[in-house]
Structure formats: C-alpha cells, structure tokens
Amino acid sequence: MNIKIYSIPLFLTIFSIVIIYLSLQLETSPEMIVGDSMQARSFPIFLMVINLILVGVLSYQFSKTYPKEVELEKFPTWSSMLLFLVFYILVTISGDLFVAIPVIMFLMGMVWGQKKLWVSLTNAIITPLSVFLLFDYVLQVRFPRGWLTNIYYG
Amino acid sequence: MIEALSAMASVFTDPYLLVLIFATTILGVIIGVLPGLGATTGAALLLPFTLTMEPVQAIAVLSTIYVSATFAGSITAILINTPGTSAAAATTFDGYPLAQKGEAGRALGIAVVSSTIGGVFSVIVLCIAAPLLARVAYEFRPPEYFALTIFGLSMLASISAGGAVKNLIGGIFGVWLSTIGAERVTAIERFMFGNYDLYEGLSFVPVFIGLFAISELLVQSKMVNRVVNAVSLKAVKLPTKEDYKKIWKTIVRSSGIGTFIGILPAEGATVASMIGYSEAKRWSKNKEEFGKGSIEGIAGAEAANNSATGGAMVPTMVLGIPGSGTTAIILVGLMVHGLRPGAYLFTEQVEKVYQIFGSMLLANLMFMAMGLYAARLFARVSLVPISILWPIVFALSVIGAYALSQSLIDVWIALIFGVIGFFARRHGFAVAPIAVGLILGEMVETNLQHSLKMYDGQWWMIFAQPLALFFLVLAFLGLCGPYLYSLIVKRKD
Numbered sequence: 318m319n320i321k322i323y324s325i326p327l328f329l330t331i332f333s334i335v336i337i338y339l340s341l342q343l344e345t346s347p348e349m350i351v352g353d354s355m356q357a358r359s360f361p362i363f364l365m366v367i368n369l370i371l372v373g374v375l376s377y378q379f380s381k382t383y384p385k386e387v388e389l390e391k392f393p394t395w396s397s398m399l400l401f402l403v404f405y406i407l408v409t410i411s412g413d414l415f416v417a418i419p420v421i422m423f424l425m426g427m428v429w430g431q432k433k434l435w436v437s438l439t440n441a442i443i444t445p446l447s448v449f450l451l452f453d454y455v456l457q458v459r460f461p462r463g464w465l466t467n468i469y470y471g
Numbered sequence: 472m473i474e475a476l477s478a479m480a481s482v483f484t485d486p487y488l489l490v491l492i493f494a495t496t497i498l499g500v501i502i503g504v505l506p507g508l509g510a511t512t513g514a515a516l517l518l519p520f521t522l523t524m525e526p527v528q529a530i531a532v533l534s535t536i537y538v539s540a541t542f543a544g545s546i547t548a549i550l551i552n553t554p555g556t557s558a559a560a561a562t563t564f565d566g567y568p569l570a571q572k573g574e575a576g577r578a579l580g581i582a583v584v585s586s587t588i589g590g591v592f593s594v595i596v597l598c599i600a601a602p603l604l605a606r607v608a609y610e611f612r613p614p615e616y617f618a619l620t621i622f623g624l625s626m627l628a629s630i631s632a633g634g635a636v637k638n639l640i641g642g643i644f645g646v647w648l649s650t651i652g653a654e655r656v657t658a659i660e661r662f663m664f665g666n667y668d669l670y671e672g673l674s675f676v677p678v679f680i681g682l683f684a685i686s687e688l689l690v691q692s693k694m695v696n697r698v699v700n701a702v703s704l705k706a707v708k709l710p711t712k713e714d715y716k717k718i719w720k721t722i723v724r725s726s727g728i729g730t731f732i733g734i735l736p737a738e739g740a741t742v743a744s745m746i747g748y749s750e751a752k753r754w755s756k757n758k759e760e761f762g763k764g765s766i767e768g769i770a771g772a773e774a775a776n777n778s779a780t781g782g783a784m785v786p787t788m789v790l791g792i793p794g795s796g797t798t799a800i801i802l803v804g805l806m807v808h809g810l811r812p813g814a815y816l817f818t819e820q821v822e823k824v825y826q827i828f829g830s831m832l833l834a835n836l837m838f839m840a841m842g843l844y845a846a847r848l849f850a851r852v853s854l855v856p857i858s859i860l861w862p863i864v865f866a867l868s869v870i871g872a873y874a875l876s877q878s879l880i881d882v883w884i885a886l887i888f889g890v891i892g893f894f895a896r897r898h899g900f901a902v903a904p905i906a907v908g909l910i911l912g913e914m915v916e917t918n919l920q921h922s923l924k925m926y927d928g929q930w931w932m933i934f935a936q937p938l939a940l941f942f943l944v945l946a947f948l949g950l951c952g953p954y955l956y957s958l959i960v961k962r963k964d
C-alpha cells in the first residue's frame with residue numbers, strides 16, 4: 318500500500334478531529350441567549366463532520382487514481398518561503414516594513430535568477446519607495462514606525 | 472428606466488471616471504498579459520488602492536480590471552502560446568496556430584472584436600437581469616438565504632480547477648475560517664487562541680491577497696527557467712467581411728453561453744470559454760480547421776470568456792454570492808465601501824448600481840481600442856523577467872495587506888495564507904473555493920441561526936418553504952446529479 322496516497326486525507330482527518338475537539342472545549346451559552354438557535358460550537362462541528370465525509374470520498378478517489386502534484390523548482394520555491402521568515406524577523410527587529418521589503422525584494426530577485434546585481438537592487442529600492450510615497454501622500458496610510466519611517470515621520 | 476439609463480450615461484460624461492477607467496484598463500491589460508498575474512491577483516493587489524475612492528469609482532476600478540485582464544489573457548495566448556489568464560487557455564488552441572501561420576494580427580483582431588461584443592452583450596443582460604432577480608430576492612427571508620448560500624457552496628463542486636470533492640473541502644475550510652473570532656449571537660470566542668486582533672474575525676483582504684497573490688508567487692517559481700518564443704506581429708487587423716460572415720453566429724452563441732454560465736454561482740470565465748469553444752466546434756461546418764488556426768475557435772472562446780464577466784456580476788451584486796475569485800474580491804470591495812450586496816442595493820442605491828454597470832460597459836469599449844492599437848506594445852510587457860516582476864508583487868502584497876486596517880497582523884495573515892494556498896494548489900486544491908467559502912460562511916451560519924429562531928428550533932421547517940426547498944433541491948442535483956446520471960447510464964448499458 319502506498320502511504321503517500323493517504324497523506325492528504327490523513328492530514329485533513331487530523332485537522333477535522335482537532336477542530337471538533339477544540340469546538341467541544343468552547344463554552345456553552347445559557348438557554349435565554351441561544352434560545353431555539355444553536356450553540357457557538359455546533360456549526361464548526363457540523364462543518365467538520367461534513368469534511369470527514371468528504372475526506373472519506375477523497376480517499377476512495379485517491380485509491381483509484383492519485384493526482385499529479387504541481388511541479389516546482391525546489392530552490393526558488395523553498396527559499397522564497399524562507400525569505401518570508403526572514404521578512405518576519407527583519408520587521409520584528411527593525412519595526413519597519415520599509416527596511417524589510419527592499420532586503421527581501423533584492424534577495425528574492427537574486428534567488429529567482431536575476432544575474433545583474435544592480436537591476437535587483439534598483440527594483441528593490443524604487444518599487445517600495447514609490448509605493449510608500451503613493452500610500453503616504455494619496456491614500457494617507459501611516460506605516461509602523463521603525464528605523465527608516467522614524468526619520469521620515471520625525 | 473430613464474433614471475437607470477441616465478446614471479449609466481453619467482459615467483461617459485464624468486471626466487474623472489473616464490480617466491480612471493482608461494488608466495485602469497491599461498493596468499488591467501498589463502496585468503492580463505503577465506503570465507500568472509491575471510484578473511483575480513490583479514484585483515486583490517489593487518483593492519487596497521481603492522480605499523480612499525468613492526464607492527462607484529472603487530468598484531469601477533475593480534470591475535475594469537476584471538474585464539480588461541480577462542480579455543488581455545488572449546494577447547499572450549495568441550502571441551506566445553501562454554494564456555495570461557486561465558480563461559484564455561481555450562484561445563491558445565487556435566490563436567497560436569493561426570499566429571504561427573503569420574496571421575497573428577488577424578487572430579488578435581478576431582479576439583478583440585469577439586471579446587468586446589461578448590462583454591457588451593453581457594453588460595446589457597446584467598442591466599436587465601439584475602433588477603428582475605433583485606425583485607425576486609426582495610422576498611427572501613433567512614430560510615431562503617440559507618438555502619441559496621448552500622446552493623452557492625454546492626456549485627463550488629463544478630469550479631474548473633481541482634475536482635468536485637477537493638473544491639467542496641476547500642469551500643468547507645473557507646466556511647470554517649469564517650467562524651474564527653467572536654460568535655455573533657453569544658460573543659463566545661472561537662479559535663482565536665487568545666489573539667484579540669482576531670476578535671472580529673479574519674479580514675477578507677489579507678486572506679485574499681495571501682491566497683491569490685502570494686500563493687501565485689510561490690507557484691510561479693517553477694517558471695524561473697521559462698523560455699518564451701514570441702511570434703512576430705506587425706499590426707492588429709480588424710476582421711474582414713468574410714471573417715464576420717464566418718464568425719457572427721459563433722459570437723452570438725458564445726455570448727449567450729458565456730453570460731448564462733457566468734450567472735451560475737461559482738462558475739466563471741474559464742468554464743465559459745471551454746464550453747464556448749467546444750460549442751463553436753460542434754456547430755461549425757469546418758470542424759477539421761479546429762486546432763489548426765480556426766477563427767471560429769478563437770471567436771467562440773473569446774466571446775464566451777468575456778461575456779461571463781457581466782454574467783458573474785449578477786449573483787454577486789443581487790444575491791451576494793460570488794461566482795469566482797475575482798467576483799469574490801469585487802464583493803469584498805462592495806462591502807468595504809459600504810455597499811451591502813443584495814436586493815436592497817437595487818432599491819436604495821440604484822444610481823450607484825447603474826454607474827457601476829456603465830463603467831463596465833465603458834471598460835469593454837476601452838479595451839477594444841487598446842487591443843486594436845496597442846496589443847503589440849502590451850505583448851512586450853509579458854517578456855518582463857519574473858525575477859523583477861514577482862518581487863514587485865511581493866512588495867504590493869505586503870503593503871496592500873497592511874493598508875486596510877493598518878495592522879501588522881494582516882501582513883502575517885497574508886503570508887500564512889500564501890503558504891497555505893501554495894500547498895493547497897500543489898496538491899490539486901483550487902484556492903477560489905476557500906475564498907468563496909469564507910465570504911459565504913457568515914451568511915450560512917447567520918441565516919441558519921435566524922431560521923432556527925423563526926421556527927422554534929424545528930430545522931425541518933426550512934424544507935417546508937417552497938423557494939428554500941427549490942434551492943436545496945438544486946444544490947442536491949448539482950452535487951449528486953452527475954453521479955446519479957452516470958449510474959443510470961451504466962444500468963442502461
């Protein structure tokens with residue numbers, strides 16, 4: 318038996334069971350508030366029961382024919398996801414979206430095969446700068462204060 | 472009627488709207504020709520930019536992106552055999568072979584004319600059908616709305632990507648996402664894990680940016696080593712009299728098919744173009760030309776995919792049930808700007824509704840001009856290296872996710888849903904059902920609660936309401952019909 322076939326149904330089953338468990342932990346409301354309607358836990362449980370039935374059908378389908386996975390370039394895909402993590406760390410340290418965005422844009426350009434350093438660098442500086450100015454002047458969006466925005470906002 | 476027509480006409484005389492729709496059409500065509508971006512990602516990225524606009528202007532921007540990007544997908548489909556949007560996939564079957572024969576200009580001319588006629592036809596149907604449907608919807612009570620949303624969710628089974636079961640699982644996941652936050656009646660906190668930023672539930676905008684834009688970024692990473700072979704194009708040629716004689720019936724048929732398919736909840740331009748193409752082939756006297764550069768094939772696919780855009784706006788605006796990922800974003804745009812979709816929109820905000828329809832009509836005419844005079848230029852945009860394009864998409868996604876609530880948690884939500892969307896797509900699950908489920912989730916739960924209160928907890932009374940029963944039967948047939956039919960056919964055999 319090919320276990321890989323059942324990895325997705327298994328994941329979905331575990332997910333559904335966890336949600337049912339978490340739903341059962343929710344408080345119940347007094348009768349005078351809920352009345353003849355349903356408790357807050359009922360709807361998610363109902364959804365997950367339907368999900369489990371669908372997962373059963375999916376497992377049956379997978380046992381007949383297992384679909385192809387989307388092919389991907391391993392390095393750019395996984396490193397892009399890693400860059401999301403780096404982005405989170407940079408924002409947390411600097412407190413500034415406009416420190417993190419250019420760094421990630423530059424690195425992403427390089428990871429995705431840009432051979433000319435200056436092209437990636439120019440893109441990483443000009444794009445966030447123009448978007449920042451557009452949002453600041455036209456849409457009047459205030460961005461979180463950090464290393465760079467502190468200088469700009471004063 | 473006169474009021475409606477004058478509201479539509481006001482769009483054509485408002486210089487600000489004219490400039491806005493013109494600029495958005497250019498942007499929409501650029502988005503459409505860039506492989507991977509498409510109408511849905513484009514609308515998700517542009518939604519935050521519409522925040523400070525008036526409601527009509529904002530929806531005009533989003534719907535213009537919808538129609539122009541849907542059309543523009545055909546430019547790259549014909550010139551580089553890569554559909555800019557999935558709706559243009561059927562255009563590659565005959566568009567690219569015709570372009571290879573040195574008739575790229577003719578192929579594009581037919582695509583432009585067919586798309587425009589299809590688009591204009593569907594807007595006319597939208598203007599007539601939407602108010603009629605609104606009159607019926609005016610009588611809906613919670614049981615009918617509950618049944619209608621169940622019908623809308625059941626239609627997810629037939630969305631083109633993924634499979635029926637996978638789409639339904641995606642839809643259920645989306646509905647579950649709508650339960651995150653404080654429950655509306657009892658205020659009991661569900662699945663928040665102590666995070667009070669989620670008290671009012673997940674915001675649609677960051678989730679959509681994640682599902683559509685960021686997940687697409689990750690999916691596109693497989694295109695890093697893509698080599699593009701572009702076909703040369705001198706100028707776009709309008710169809711000749713002979714061409715018109717050959718394709719007019721196909722255009723009319725596909726416009727009707729596309730509009731009808733668009734109106735069905737959860738169906739969209741991709742399904743419409745495939746059916747439009749296959750019907751064009753079925754009715755053609757020159758079936759052997761199909762796949763080798765048939766102009767009927769191009770007209771059939773293009774008229775159908777663009778007419779689906781107007782059709783898809785009917786359930787979106789009248790019933791609040793989006794037909795696709797893009798209409799789901801337009802629906803969110805309506806809500807963000809205080810226009811609650813539904814029957815009341817057609818009684819209380821009728822002028823705005825017709826201005827939106829007018830702007831869609833204008834967008835259809837504008838992309839015709841762009842297609843005829845600037846297709847060659849736009850085709851070059853598709854050659855932008857992805858190592859420049861997708862970092863820009865990343866920046867726009869992150870800033871767009873932040874902009875609506877000016878909260879960093881929305882940025883993290885967008886990134887998380889980007890990764891979830893990527894893994895879902897990698898295993899063959901489409902992301903549009905998750906988005907539609909998220910939107911419909913609140914409607915399902917709230918209307919079920921109200922229905923239960925109305926009938927003192929007797930849930931079976933929902934089945935006693937004729938309209939509700941009608942929608943539930945439709946939902947059942949939509950889900951089980953194909954299986955029952957194949958069973959009957961097997962028995963007969």
